[in-house]
Amino acid sequence: MGLLTNILLAPFLGPVWGTQWTLEKIDRVVRDELTDDTPVKEDLMALQMQLEMGEIDDAEYVRREAEIMKRLREVREWREKFGMSTSGGPVRIAESGESE
Amino acid sequence: MTAAESVSASTDPAPGEGKYVYCIIRNDRSREFGEIGIGSGARVYTVNHKDLAAVVSDTPIVIYDPTRENVLAHEFVNETVMREFTLIPMSFGTIFRSENDVQALLNSTYQAFTDVLDKMKDKIEFGLKILWDRDKVVASLERDNDEIRRLKDEITRNAASSTYFARMQLGRLVEAAMEEASNRYVNDIHEQLKDVSVASRSNKVIGDRMILNAAFLVERRDERSFDERVKAISLQYEDLLTFKYTGPWPPYNFVNIKLKLEKAT
Numbered sequence: 001m002g003l004l005t006n007i008l009l010a011p012f013l014g015p016v017w018g019t020q021w022t023l024e025k026i027d028r029v030v031r032d033e034l035t036d037d038t039p040v041k042e043d044l045m046a047l048q049m050q051l052e053m054g055e056i057d058d059a060e061y062v063r064r065e066a067e068i069m070k071r072l073r074e075v076r077e078w079r080e081k082f083g084m085s086t087s088g089g090p091v092r093i094a095e096s097g098e099s100e
Numbered sequence: 101m102t103a104a105e106s107v108s109a110s111t112d113p114a115p116g117e118g119k120y121v122y123c124i125i126r127n128d129r130s131r132e133f134g135e136i137g138i139g140s141g142a143r144v145y146t147v148n149h150k151d152l153a154a155v156v157s158d159t160p161i162v163i164y165d166p167t168r169e170n171v172l173a174h175e176f177v178n179e180t181v182m183r184e185f186t187l188i189p190m191s192f193g194t195i196f197r198s199e200n201d202v203q204a205l206l207n208s209t210y211q212a213f214t215d216v217l218d219k220m221k222d223k224i225e226f227g228l229k230i231l232w233d234r235d236k237v238v239a240s241l242e243r244d245n246d247e248i249r250r251l252k253d254e255i256t257r258n259a260a261s262s263t264y265f266a267r268m269q270l271g272r273l274v275e276a277a278m279e280e281a282s283n284r285y286v287n288d289i290h291e292q293l294k295d296v297s298v299a300s301r302s303n304k305v306i307g308d309r310m311i312l313n314a315a316f317l318v319e320r321r322d323e324r325s326f327d328e329r330v331k332a333i334s335l336q337y338e339d340l341l342t343f344k345y346t347g348p349w350p351p352y353n354f355v356n357i358k359l360k361l362e363k364a365t
Contacts, residue, residue, distance in 0.1 A: 044166070045306045052344065053231075061168075069165045076163070088193030089163040090118055091361040092201045093208050 034078040040071045118195045119147065119202050120159040122177045123350065125185040126217050127153040133180055138164065138173040144180075147199050149206035152213055155181050156202060164193045178350050186221050188213060188357070189350040197364050205359070212357050222320045223298060225354065226347035228330065230289070230312040232282070236340055241277045248273050282311045285341065290314075292333055296326040301353045311341075315353035323348065 047068065051061045079086050120138055128151040133144040137157030146153035155177065164170050174192050181187050196202045206213070242248055251270045289312065290300060297316040305313045318326045334343040 042304075042306065048168075049229075049306050049310075065167060069167060072165065086363075087191065088195075090161050090195045090197050090364040092196060092364040093204045094360040094362040 031078075031082065035075060035082055035084055037072060037075040037079075040068060040075060043071075044068050118159050118161045118197050119154075119156040119199060120164075121190045121194050121196060121202060121205075122155045122157075122174060123181055123187040123189045124206070124213050124217070125153050125155060125181060125187045126151055126214075127185065131155075133177065136173075136177055136180060138170055138177075144177055147202040147206070149203045150210065152206045152210065154202045154206055155187075156196075159195060161195060161197070166192055182224070182348070182350055186217055186223070187350050188216055188220070188355050189352055194361075201364065209357065209359060216355055216357060220351050220355065223317050223351060223354075224320055224323065224348035225351045226316045226318055226326060226330075226345065227349060228289075228293075228312065228314050228316060228346075229306075229310060229344035230285070231307075231309040231342040231344070232285075232311050232340060233342070234278075234309070237278060237281060238274060240340060241274060241281065245273075245277055248277060285337065286312050289333055293326070293329055296322050296329050299354060303353070315349075317351060317354045318348075 044065070047056075047061065047064055050056045051058070056064075076086050120142075122144070125146075127146065128148065130148055131146045131153065133155065135141040135143050137144045137159075139157075139159055142157035142159065144155060144157045147156050148154075157177075171192060178187060178189055196205065242252055248270065251266065251273065255266055255270060293300070293316060297318050299317040301315045303313045303315065305311065316326070330343070330345050334341070334345070337343075
Protein backbone atom coordinates (compact mmCIF):
# COMPACT_ATOMS: atom_id res chain seq x y z
CA MET A 1 0.00 0.00 0.00
CA GLY A 2 2.74 2.38 0.93
CA LEU A 3 4.57 1.85 -2.28
CA LEU A 4 1.39 2.07 -4.33
CA THR A 5 0.34 5.27 -2.61
CA ASN A 6 3.67 6.79 -3.37
CA ILE A 7 3.52 5.77 -6.96
CA LEU A 8 -0.04 6.91 -7.38
CA LEU A 9 0.48 10.19 -5.63
CA ALA A 10 3.92 10.80 -6.95
CA PRO A 11 2.91 13.21 -9.67
CA PHE A 12 1.10 15.24 -7.07
CA LEU A 13 3.60 15.01 -4.25
CA GLY A 14 6.52 15.65 -6.48
CA PRO A 15 5.53 19.06 -7.65
CA VAL A 16 4.39 20.02 -4.16
CA TRP A 17 7.76 19.27 -2.64
CA GLY A 18 9.34 20.94 -5.55
CA THR A 19 7.21 23.99 -5.05
CA GLN A 20 7.99 24.23 -1.36
CA TRP A 21 11.68 23.99 -1.99
CA THR A 22 11.43 26.61 -4.71
CA LEU A 23 9.45 28.94 -2.47
CA GLU A 24 12.11 28.72 0.21
CA LYS A 25 14.74 29.48 -2.35
CA ILE A 26 12.77 32.36 -3.79
CA ASP A 27 12.23 33.62 -0.28
CA ARG A 28 15.95 33.70 0.28
CA VAL A 29 16.71 35.28 -3.07
CA VAL A 30 14.05 37.92 -2.52
CA ARG A 31 15.33 38.59 0.97
CA ASP A 32 18.89 39.00 -0.27
CA GLU A 33 17.69 41.34 -2.93
CA LEU A 34 15.54 43.40 -0.60
CA THR A 35 18.32 43.86 1.92
CA ASP A 36 21.25 44.58 -0.40
CA ASP A 37 21.93 48.26 -0.88
CA THR A 38 24.94 47.75 -3.15
CA PRO A 39 23.02 48.14 -6.43
CA VAL A 40 21.28 51.26 -5.08
CA LYS A 41 24.59 52.80 -4.08
CA GLU A 42 26.02 51.93 -7.48
CA ASP A 43 23.07 53.66 -9.12
CA LEU A 44 23.74 56.73 -6.99
CA MET A 45 27.39 56.79 -8.05
CA ALA A 46 26.44 56.31 -11.68
CA LEU A 47 23.95 59.17 -11.39
CA GLN A 48 26.62 61.42 -9.95
CA MET A 49 28.91 60.47 -12.79
CA GLN A 50 26.23 61.36 -15.33
CA LEU A 51 25.85 64.78 -13.75
CA GLU A 52 29.60 65.32 -13.75
CA MET A 53 29.81 64.32 -17.41
CA GLY A 54 27.02 66.74 -18.25
CA GLU A 55 24.77 63.94 -19.48
CA ILE A 56 21.93 65.05 -17.24
CA ASP A 57 20.98 68.43 -15.83
CA ASP A 58 20.52 69.44 -12.24
CA ALA A 59 16.73 69.05 -12.20
CA GLU A 60 17.03 65.54 -13.56
CA TYR A 61 19.67 64.76 -10.95
CA VAL A 62 17.50 65.95 -8.10
CA ARG A 63 14.53 63.98 -9.37
CA ARG A 64 16.43 60.74 -9.71
CA GLU A 65 18.32 61.26 -6.48
CA ALA A 66 14.98 61.40 -4.67
CA GLU A 67 14.02 58.02 -6.19
CA ILE A 68 17.31 56.50 -5.12
CA MET A 69 16.93 57.86 -1.58
CA LYS A 70 13.52 56.24 -1.44
CA ARG A 71 15.00 52.91 -2.47
CA LEU A 72 17.78 53.25 0.11
CA ARG A 73 15.21 53.87 2.81
CA GLU A 74 13.25 50.83 1.70
CA VAL A 75 16.35 48.64 1.88
CA ARG A 76 17.07 50.00 5.34
CA GLU A 77 13.53 49.17 6.47
CA TRP A 78 13.85 45.61 5.20
CA ARG A 79 17.20 45.20 6.90
CA GLU A 80 15.68 46.38 10.16
CA LYS A 81 12.79 43.97 9.70
CA PHE A 82 15.18 41.07 9.24
CA GLY A 83 17.30 42.23 12.18
CA MET A 84 20.32 43.11 10.03
CA SER A 85 22.78 45.91 10.65
CA THR A 86 22.20 49.31 9.06
CA SER A 87 24.51 52.26 8.59
CA GLY A 88 23.81 55.75 9.84
CA GLY A 89 21.69 56.78 12.77
CA PRO A 90 22.71 56.76 16.41
CA VAL A 91 25.48 54.38 17.47
CA ARG A 92 27.75 53.82 20.43
CA ILE A 93 30.83 51.77 21.14
CA ALA A 94 29.83 48.17 21.66
CA GLU A 95 30.47 47.15 25.24
CA SER A 96 33.31 44.71 25.56
CA GLY A 97 35.62 43.43 28.28
CA GLU A 98 38.21 46.17 27.91
CA SER A 99 36.02 49.24 27.96
CA GLU A 100 36.50 51.68 30.79
CA MET B 101 27.81 43.24 18.26
CA THR B 102 27.08 40.15 20.27
CA ALA B 103 23.74 38.93 21.44
CA ALA B 104 24.98 38.78 25.01
CA GLU B 105 25.27 42.53 25.35
CA SER B 106 22.47 43.94 27.34
CA VAL B 107 21.27 47.22 25.98
CA SER B 108 21.30 49.16 29.18
CA ALA B 109 19.28 52.29 29.35
CA SER B 110 21.32 55.29 28.32
CA THR B 111 22.37 57.39 31.26
CA ASP B 112 23.04 60.37 29.05
CA PRO B 113 20.92 63.49 29.11
CA ALA B 114 19.39 65.47 26.29
CA PRO B 115 17.21 62.95 24.48
CA GLY B 116 16.89 63.78 20.80
CA GLU B 117 20.12 65.72 20.70
CA GLY B 118 23.11 63.84 19.37
CA LYS B 119 26.62 64.44 18.07
CA TYR B 120 27.32 63.99 14.39
CA VAL B 121 30.96 62.89 14.04
CA TYR B 122 32.90 63.95 10.93
CA CYS B 123 36.43 62.85 11.66
CA ILE B 124 39.10 62.19 14.25
CA ILE B 125 42.18 64.41 14.57
CA ARG B 126 45.10 64.80 16.92
CA ASN B 127 44.67 67.93 18.98
CA ASP B 128 44.85 68.29 22.74
CA ARG B 129 42.70 71.37 23.09
CA SER B 130 39.21 72.22 21.96
CA ARG B 131 38.74 73.84 18.60
CA GLU B 132 35.95 75.58 16.71
CA PHE B 133 35.55 75.22 12.95
CA GLY B 134 32.62 77.57 12.38
CA GLU B 135 28.96 77.09 11.55
CA ILE B 136 29.39 74.72 8.66
CA GLY B 137 27.86 71.50 9.97
CA ILE B 138 25.31 69.17 8.45
CA GLY B 139 21.71 70.32 8.83
CA SER B 140 21.74 74.04 7.95
CA GLY B 141 25.10 75.11 9.28
CA ALA B 142 25.40 73.70 12.76
CA ARG B 143 28.38 74.79 14.85
CA VAL B 144 31.35 72.46 14.36
CA TYR B 145 33.61 71.87 17.35
CA THR B 146 35.70 69.18 18.99
CA VAL B 147 35.11 66.63 21.71
CA ASN B 148 38.50 65.87 23.25
CA HIS B 149 40.07 62.90 24.91
CA LYS B 150 43.75 63.09 25.81
CA ASP B 151 45.50 64.23 22.61
CA LEU B 152 42.71 63.06 20.30
CA ALA B 153 39.67 65.01 19.22
CA ALA B 154 36.49 64.12 17.41
CA VAL B 155 35.15 66.86 15.15
CA VAL B 156 31.39 67.01 15.75
CA SER B 157 28.26 69.11 15.49
CA ASP B 158 24.98 68.87 17.37
CA THR B 159 22.20 67.12 15.55
CA PRO B 160 18.81 65.69 16.23
CA ILE B 161 18.85 61.87 16.33
CA VAL B 162 17.94 61.19 12.72
CA ILE B 163 19.14 59.09 9.85
CA TYR B 164 20.69 61.34 7.22
CA ASP B 165 20.04 60.33 3.63
CA PRO B 166 23.22 60.47 1.55
CA THR B 167 21.83 63.22 -0.66
CA ARG B 168 24.26 65.45 -2.48
CA GLU B 169 23.47 68.28 -0.08
CA ASN B 170 24.17 66.18 3.02
CA VAL B 171 27.24 64.47 1.59
CA LEU B 172 28.67 67.85 0.54
CA ALA B 173 28.09 69.23 4.02
CA HIS B 174 29.90 66.27 5.56
CA GLU B 175 32.66 66.61 3.01
CA PHE B 176 33.01 70.36 3.41
CA VAL B 177 33.68 70.00 7.13
CA ASN B 178 36.38 67.41 6.46
CA GLU B 179 37.95 69.61 3.82
CA THR B 180 38.02 72.53 6.22
CA VAL B 181 39.58 70.44 8.98
CA MET B 182 42.05 68.93 6.53
CA ARG B 183 43.62 72.31 5.82
CA GLU B 184 45.20 72.15 9.26
CA PHE B 185 45.07 68.57 10.44
CA THR B 186 45.69 65.01 9.41
CA LEU B 187 42.34 63.37 9.86
CA ILE B 188 40.62 60.00 9.97
CA PRO B 189 37.26 60.39 8.25
CA MET B 190 34.18 58.81 9.83
CA SER B 191 31.65 57.22 7.57
CA PHE B 192 28.77 59.39 6.50
CA GLY B 193 25.83 59.62 8.90
CA THR B 194 27.54 58.47 12.11
CA ILE B 195 25.78 59.92 15.14
CA PHE B 196 26.49 59.37 18.81
CA ARG B 197 23.95 60.13 21.48
CA SER B 198 26.14 62.25 23.69
CA GLU B 199 29.56 63.70 24.32
CA ASN B 200 30.20 60.81 26.73
CA ASP B 201 29.60 58.31 23.96
CA VAL B 202 32.01 60.18 21.68
CA GLN B 203 34.63 60.14 24.41
CA ALA B 204 34.03 56.41 24.85
CA LEU B 205 34.78 56.03 21.13
CA LEU B 206 38.04 57.94 21.44
CA ASN B 207 39.02 56.10 24.59
CA SER B 208 38.30 52.57 23.39
CA THR B 209 39.84 53.09 19.94
CA TYR B 210 42.68 55.29 21.16
CA GLN B 211 45.53 53.07 20.02
CA ALA B 212 44.13 52.31 16.55
CA PHE B 213 43.34 56.00 15.91
CA THR B 214 46.82 56.99 17.06
CA ASP B 215 48.51 54.40 14.82
CA VAL B 216 46.52 55.42 11.77
CA LEU B 217 47.05 59.14 12.41
CA ASP B 218 50.80 58.46 12.52
CA LYS B 219 50.63 56.50 9.30
CA MET B 220 48.49 59.09 7.51
CA LYS B 221 50.47 62.07 8.76
CA ASP B 222 50.86 64.60 5.95
CA LYS B 223 49.23 62.36 3.38
CA ILE B 224 46.29 63.20 1.18
CA GLU B 225 44.20 61.33 -1.29
CA PHE B 226 43.43 62.01 -4.93
CA GLY B 227 40.75 60.36 -6.99
CA LEU B 228 41.32 59.47 -10.61
CA LYS B 229 38.55 58.20 -12.83
CA ILE B 230 39.30 57.47 -16.44
CA LEU B 231 36.69 57.06 -19.11
CA TRP B 232 37.18 56.13 -22.68
CA ASP B 233 35.32 56.89 -25.83
CA ARG B 234 34.58 53.48 -27.29
CA ASP B 235 34.33 54.72 -30.88
CA LYS B 236 37.66 56.50 -30.74
CA VAL B 237 39.40 53.52 -29.20
CA VAL B 238 37.91 51.21 -31.84
CA ALA B 239 39.04 53.59 -34.56
CA SER B 240 42.56 53.67 -33.16
CA LEU B 241 42.62 49.86 -32.95
CA GLU B 242 41.47 49.57 -36.55
CA ARG B 243 44.32 51.84 -37.49
CA ASP B 244 47.06 50.20 -35.42
CA ASN B 245 46.12 46.53 -35.24
CA ASP B 246 47.12 44.79 -38.50
CA GLU B 247 44.91 41.78 -38.02
CA ILE B 248 41.82 43.85 -37.32
CA ARG B 249 42.52 46.18 -40.21
CA ARG B 250 43.03 43.30 -42.65
CA LEU B 251 39.84 41.52 -41.60
CA LYS B 252 37.87 44.73 -41.73
CA ASP B 253 39.15 45.58 -45.22
CA GLU B 254 38.24 42.12 -46.34
CA ILE B 255 34.71 42.41 -45.04
CA THR B 256 34.26 45.83 -46.59
CA ARG B 257 35.59 44.67 -49.96
CA ASN B 258 33.38 41.61 -50.10
CA ALA B 259 30.41 43.17 -48.40
CA ALA B 260 27.94 40.87 -50.13
CA SER B 261 29.81 37.63 -49.67
CA SER B 262 31.41 38.26 -46.32
CA THR B 263 30.06 35.79 -43.89
CA TYR B 264 28.40 36.17 -40.59
CA PHE B 265 31.37 34.34 -39.14
CA ALA B 266 33.90 36.80 -40.51
CA ARG B 267 31.96 39.61 -38.87
CA MET B 268 31.73 37.69 -35.67
CA GLN B 269 35.43 37.00 -35.75
CA LEU B 270 36.06 40.71 -36.21
CA GLY B 271 33.81 41.48 -33.26
CA ARG B 272 35.74 39.07 -31.08
CA LEU B 273 39.07 40.45 -32.18
CA VAL B 274 37.97 43.99 -31.42
CA GLU B 275 36.63 42.99 -27.99
CA ALA B 276 39.88 41.27 -27.07
CA ALA B 277 41.96 44.15 -28.40
CA MET B 278 39.86 46.63 -26.40
CA GLU B 279 40.38 44.71 -23.20
CA GLU B 280 44.07 44.48 -23.92
CA ALA B 281 44.19 48.21 -24.64
CA SER B 282 42.33 49.05 -21.45
CA ASN B 283 44.80 47.01 -19.39
CA ARG B 284 47.69 48.61 -21.19
CA TYR B 285 46.44 52.16 -20.54
CA VAL B 286 45.68 51.42 -16.90
CA ASN B 287 49.04 49.74 -16.25
CA ASP B 288 50.89 52.54 -17.95
CA ILE B 289 49.08 55.19 -15.92
CA HIS B 290 49.69 53.35 -12.65
CA GLU B 291 53.33 52.96 -13.60
CA GLN B 292 53.73 56.66 -14.32
CA LEU B 293 52.15 57.65 -11.00
CA LYS B 294 54.11 55.19 -8.91
CA ASP B 295 56.99 57.39 -7.85
CA VAL B 296 54.81 60.38 -6.95
CA SER B 297 52.37 58.42 -4.77
CA VAL B 298 52.62 56.25 -1.67
CA ALA B 299 49.86 53.78 -2.47
CA SER B 300 46.93 53.29 -4.77
CA ARG B 301 43.65 51.47 -4.66
CA SER B 302 41.39 50.51 -7.51
CA ASN B 303 37.66 50.58 -6.94
CA LYS B 304 34.89 49.10 -9.03
CA VAL B 305 34.32 51.06 -12.22
CA ILE B 306 31.03 52.93 -12.60
CA GLY B 307 29.12 52.57 -15.84
CA ASP B 308 30.41 51.07 -19.09
CA ARG B 309 32.69 53.89 -20.19
CA MET B 310 34.97 53.86 -17.17
CA ILE B 311 38.20 51.87 -17.29
CA LEU B 312 39.78 53.10 -14.08
CA ASN B 313 38.36 54.25 -10.76
CA ALA B 314 41.32 54.64 -8.47
CA ALA B 315 42.43 56.48 -5.36
CA PHE B 316 46.03 57.53 -4.77
CA LEU B 317 47.64 58.30 -1.47
CA VAL B 318 50.12 61.13 -1.87
CA GLU B 319 52.56 62.90 0.45
CA ARG B 320 51.54 66.51 0.88
CA ARG B 321 54.96 67.63 -0.30
CA ASP B 322 54.48 65.61 -3.51
CA GLU B 323 51.10 67.16 -4.25
CA ARG B 324 52.48 69.31 -7.03
CA SER B 325 54.52 66.61 -8.69
CA PHE B 326 51.51 64.30 -8.62
CA ASP B 327 49.37 67.06 -10.07
CA GLU B 328 51.79 67.76 -12.88
CA ARG B 329 52.20 64.08 -13.63
CA VAL B 330 48.45 63.57 -13.93
CA LYS B 331 48.23 66.54 -16.29
CA ALA B 332 51.05 65.17 -18.43
CA ILE B 333 49.39 61.77 -18.66
CA SER B 334 46.04 63.26 -19.57
CA LEU B 335 47.74 65.20 -22.36
CA GLN B 336 49.41 62.03 -23.58
CA TYR B 337 46.03 60.31 -23.82
CA GLU B 338 43.84 63.27 -24.65
CA ASP B 339 42.62 61.80 -27.93
CA LEU B 340 41.36 58.62 -26.35
CA LEU B 341 40.60 59.10 -22.68
CA THR B 342 38.75 61.48 -20.42
CA PHE B 343 40.30 62.12 -17.02
CA LYS B 344 38.26 62.98 -13.93
CA TYR B 345 40.73 64.10 -11.34
CA THR B 346 39.55 65.09 -7.85
CA GLY B 347 41.06 66.00 -4.52
CA PRO B 348 42.77 66.50 -2.26
CA TRP B 349 40.55 64.29 -0.10
CA PRO B 350 40.95 62.87 3.35
CA PRO B 351 42.37 59.33 3.02
CA TYR B 352 38.95 57.71 2.66
CA ASN B 353 40.28 54.74 0.73
CA PHE B 354 43.30 54.07 2.87
CA VAL B 355 41.90 54.06 6.35
CA ASN B 356 40.12 50.96 7.46
CA ILE B 357 39.42 50.88 11.16
CA LYS B 358 36.66 48.49 12.07
CA LEU B 359 34.82 50.27 14.85
CA LYS B 360 32.86 48.06 17.17
CA LEU B 361 29.68 50.03 17.15
CA GLU B 362 26.20 49.05 18.13
CA LYS B 363 22.89 50.74 17.59
CA ALA B 364 22.02 53.21 20.31
CA THR B 365 18.27 53.26 20.18
